Amino acid sequence: MNVNKKFLAMAVLCTIASVGFVLPASAEETMTHDLDEVIVEADRDALPGGLVRTTAKLGILGDKSVLDIPYSEMSMTQKTLALFDDPSQPLANVLQNNPSIRSSTSSPMYTDFSMRGINMNGNHMMLNGIPSLFYQFTTPPSHIIDRIDITSGPNAGVNGVSMSNNGTNSGATPAPGTINIVTKKATAKPITSYTQTFSGRGNAGEYIDIGRRFGKNGEWGLRVNAEYMDGGLSLPGAEKNEKNLFFNLDHKGEKSTTNLFAGYFDLRVNGGQRWFQFKPTTAYKGDSLPGAPDSKKNYDFSGTTKYVHGYLMTLNHEQKMNEDWSWFANFGQSRRSGNKDNQGSALKFDENGNFTGNQFNQQNESGKNVYAQIGIAGKVMTGAVKHNLALAVDRSWAKYWNNSKSYDPNGGTILGNLYDGIIFPDNYQLENFGSAKPQWEETNVGITIADTLEYGKASLLLAASRKHENFENLTGGKSFTNNNTLPTYGITYKPVDNLAFYAGHTESFSRGAVVKNDDKYTNKNATLDPVKSKQTEIGIKYANAGILTTFSYFDIDEANRYDIDAPGNKLTTVDDGKNRYKGLELTVNGKLASKWTATGGLMYLNAKRENTKEGLKDGMFVTGAAKWSGVLGLEYTPDKNWGIVGRAVWNDKAFIEDTGSKGKYEIPSYVTFDLGVHYKTKINTVPVKFSAMCYNLTDKDYWMGRGGSSTFGLSMPRTFMFSAQFDL
Template sequence: MSPKKATEAPLTRYRQTFSGKGSFGEYLDVSRRFGKDKEWGVRINTELLNGNTAINSNDMEAQGIFANIDHRDKKSNTNLLVGYRHLNIEGGARWFSLKAAAIGKEITKVPSAPEASKNYGFDGLAKESEGYIIALNHEQKMNADWKWFLNAGMNSNKLQRNIIGASSNFVIINDKGDVSNNLMSTQTVTKNYYAQLGINGNIKTGAVNHDVTLALDKAWHSIEGAKNMYNNGSMGSVSGNIYSGLQGNNVWYPSIETGLSSKDQYWGISLADTVKYKKAQLLLGVHKHNASVDSYNKITGRVTQTVGSDALCPTYGFVYQPDEHTSLYASHSENFDKGTIVASKYANAGEVLNPAKTKQNEIGFKYANAGFLTSLGIFNIKQANNIDVYKGSDMYLQQDGEQEYQGIELSVNGKLADKWNFMGGLMYLDATQNKTQNGTNDGKTVNGAAKWNAVAVLEYNPDEKFSIVGRAMYTGKADIYNEQLQTPSYMTYDLGVNYKTAFNKTPVTLTAMCYNLTDKNYWTAYGNNLILSSPRTLMLSATFDI
């Protein structure tokens, strides 16, 4: 994350927004530099959001404040970021799944998406969380070529309320769109700590320049989960139909206590060398890590499973620029998952899945000329295949072979003509499952992965004050439940205008933006889950530079 640092010129920017059916937002961005040489900087950002979104009877509240303090001189740079955010959402749930046992029987197709403005909440259905972050970065020059650095930080997030259908969604049980499943109420507390110490320097060997970095790092992570999570009907159920609405049955809201669910530690050492020679640049890097993951019984506090791992992960890349317009590149990277801890929504919550590597390869080129930048990349990614497995009405997270993503991505952006700008992208993705148990799902599409995605943005600037922007986005069909069903493709459009003016000599930017212009109803596949689209949403804003 790159924090917003104080700008050279003083900045006081106030922004008001209105969106949906009655959601009002206020945002303040204040930036100042102090000292003889403006060596000290302070930047504060605040957020206050409250009201009804474009979804019927869906209320959202958010409050946040972030402060960034930095100091710089000839030999050092220091940055401290602190922040807090609180979020409360009442109703408006959009996550659904299909009853696995009913597929091919009561469910023969993905039901048509209902009206996106429908609210599937009921009294008490809510999600509330709060969290804070602290991050410190420091660089200290030792001489003209070498410096040492320190990066450290922590963040904490508490999910105070989370009342939703069991497995975190509502279950559709037939082609008519009927819904029936139990409710779940839980809390989680997540804490992360990180520290890194290293040195960086430049070494010249003749015409070759080396940029070398050596670093030691360590991270800690812990999760507290609900001791008495209710998800077996003991706090009620939900029923109804996606087209006519849902209702809660015999709903009551228990008091939740949390207990330690998991702890993990990670420590490693990395060495990287960026080699530059004339028109070529080579990156050589390696990271050695050790990790330990402990899963706990939340009630007794005892360790139930411990998984240790270590790995050597290389990274290398090559860039060649034959001329000022063209860049050719190739890269390989590896990173290691120390072992996924199964979340509370699964029947095997707390289990630690096997550690696994993710490997990524990419080759491509970039060409810039006449105000246009064109990029073409071909990639291959392999990672663990962590999938949802249904046993009766219970859902388990299990590791089954690997997922392989192969694709090609093209992007173009630049100036079409005087006053006209264009940005577009097209991606083809072939995502398959390999090495699955007994070869059952070998060659089948990764659940929720669409083969085609595209975006096109056109901007018109008739003068310096006025601009009009239009955007079209396409998402192709996606297979779910191991190719038993398929979500339809969809296209959405956004349209917006910006106008720069002044009120009593105060510069003001007025913006009107309409998302999902045609009010398209559609499903987005996420694994085997179905996420209902957001309805047409109008957002108005006024930004004042005081």
């Protein structure tokens, strides 16, 4: 992107932000606008325009106003999903409406994205407040989601203990925030909805959504959601097949609320390999990656697949003991099994685009996660200070099985070229190398205490989790215990009701990472030590005239853990100091005018390494992390039946390091555009909503950086999506 385009993007976003600061409105008007018909039906807590909520979850302290939470918080609604989601694409496609998040992949074979420059995936998502029910290949399917609470800030000490898994081998990375998915519940109005979707080159989906309340005063509610999807993606030769069935049963009594969510899932993605790694020859003197190839190019052999099936459930209960005190309990469990057959995690190519040193990879894997929490919460007064207290004890347990093998298929070599396509040896055969074997087991037990002290116009959040971790590497024969305290504290000052100044800090520990059980690693099955991570944020939040604006400064560090080249075309996983992420973030959401709604923002990120071995890489860039990025989504509704939707996503240039030659190579900047339309009508007496969306409107080919990694993704081609929703 040239300088003029940068200034244009910044000017547009800053102009939007200024609207929220200039237009007059009283504090009373700010958060209580009369909402139009669509918003009322979707979410009464939503800002005007209906894309973002005014409340979100503050860990064990429950739902709070976004203005009272001392870190960046954005709660996306069902409407945001309805406007921007394509179920055949990763959920990160919607998450990147938050400026702190950038998708690291366009393929549904992965779920990776970055938050404030740090790589994350499905492992970092919570479901109804329960952690670690998903992993790198899976995220919650969008059709079960009621809202998404995105915390890009210091909140580790208010959520209880959890795993910090990252990747199929569950290497540990403390997350820069959390993403909590809240599932759909039955509403007062009966729901019977049938939706059909069509996208890509033949991917068709069918969705059933049924909700009813029953019993005295509708105290019981049942919501059932089901999906069947099958067919080709916009990438020729790739396809996604997904089947699932979920139900949500809830009860609302005079003194208690209970919610049970459970279901079965079956997901397969055939093809869609999109990870690459640049391995130039010693003669290469360039400073940039070779140009991105045609994104319609397929790099899969005929048997490339990734498959997982299993079940999951969550149970949440809250019981009032009196007007001020209640106790709560949360439980969750997931079990999954699957396999993967592909040409390694990332295809390596040289400066001419020739593939080099690539091997075939097969994995059988399985995982089980169980979580339980019980606690109390209440309010007390000490003089003029009001305390909002919570105390919880929880236990998180996980076990992982894997059997992995990398090899040259049929004794041959994977050849071909980035621009011409991949060539596999003739008559290659998949090996039957056995079922998954136990790899590691981890148990975390902890106690969390939190207090929000309110006095006048100020509130102080004090929280801490005492965590006892027991980790056992079942293949390397090494185990360890790790006892630590994770503090979180923050302060919010509101001179008026619609303006908040805040600051927050937290600390967290990664658990010891396990190097992959793979012969290509010289230290396979090794266990790396836990590393402490710190995070600080200060900012301002302003709600005015239907617009909520947040501006923040953040400072995060994390372990610098990566693979280096070793003799014999092998790899070694190493720890080398820390990555430090400092930045500024602007988020804007709400209604600009009677017919215009906006969501988006801008982020500046200065990510560098420190405390590296002998200081050799201190001050160097963090691989894959762009300095500037932004997003702007707009909806224009000329009348109550029509809507036009547009979105621009911008990533500035980033850099990667060739760990073999220490070269610095640029990942060029890119801008993508999405454009769509939706229309509500009736067929006879049946309300119908038709939607059409085009993703990557200009069919741009581009590389996608991955925070903290020397690997990078390739874009998917232009994708059309059509849907029809029938409310029966």
